[in-house]
Amino acid sequence: MPQIRFYAEHCKGCGLCVLVCPCQNIRISEDLNEHGHPFAVLVDPARCTYCAMCGRMCPDMAIEIFDGKNGSKENSGGAAK
C-alpha cells in the first residue's frame, strides 16, 4: 500500500494542495504549527488516490508519497530543521 504523509512542520498553509486535489481531500488546520503557520491535513486517507498533484504543487516539500516497497516507508524529508 502506498502511504501519503503531510509534514505539518514544513507547511506554511498556502493551500495550493487544497486547490488541486481532485478528491477535495485536503483541508487547512485551525491549529498553528511551531512556526506559527496553519498546515494542510489529509481529510480521509481512504479516499486518496496517491496522484501526487498536491505534492507537485507544494512549494515546501510538505507532502511525500511512499510506495511501500523496499521498506521505503522511511521518512527521507520529514522533520524540519
Added chain:
Amino acid sequence: MEFRRPKTLKNVLTHYCPGCGHGIVHRLVAEVIDELGIRERTIGTAPVGCAVLLYDYMNCDIIECAHGRPPAVATGIKRVLPDRIVFTYQGDGDLAAIGAAETIHAANRGENITVIFVNNAIYGMTGGQMAPTTLMGQWSTTTPAGRGKLGEGGPIKVCEMLSALDGPCYLERVAVSTPKDVLRAKKAIRKAFENQIAGKGFSLVEVLSMCPTDWKLSPKEAVDFVNEKMKTVFPLGVFKDR
C-alpha cells in the same frame, strides 16, 4: 507512485512566503539533477533577489553572484571547467533588468549553460517594485497608478527577444501554476540540462511563477493571476529548439 524529497534539495525550511513559486522551481531543478545523476559535478550560480539563499537549499555547489551577473559567472566557470554542469537561477529583475546585457550576450555567444529564469512580474525581495516583466496596468510600489501611465514601456518578453538571436539552442516558457504546468516545466528544465550535457549550447527556461506577497494577493488569487493574466501576456511554449 513515489513522490519524495530529491537528494539535491536540502531538508531545511525555506524563507519563501506561503504560496511562493520559487519553492516549486527549486524542487524541479533538484529532481532533474537527481534524475540525471549530475549532482557531484553541478555548479549553480545564484542571483540577487528572493533566491539569493539558493546555497542554503540546494545540495550541490552554488556560487552567489553580483546582481544580474550569473550568466557571466556561469560563462567563466563553464569555460574553465567544461566537464561541470553549470546553471544560473535568476529572477526577472536580476535577468532582465540589471543583468539584461549579461543575459543577451551569453545567449548570443551560445554559451553551453542552462538558465532557469523565474518570471514573477515584480521585484520580490525589495518589496514589490516594477520589474521589466510587470504587466501593463499592474500595480507595483513604483507604478501606483498601474504600469504604462508614466512612460514605463511594456513588459519585456525575454523568450521572444532572445529567439531573434542565432546563439541560443533552446528557449521555452512554462509555468508552475497548475499541476499540469509543473509537469511540463520539469520536462523543459530537464531538456535544458540535457542540452548542456550534449554540448548543444545556451538553453533558457522561463518559468511564470507566483509572488503572492508583493502582488498583495492570496496564494489562490496569485495562481489565478498567473493563469488568467500572465499567460495571456507571456504565452507558454517553445520559442527555439535546435
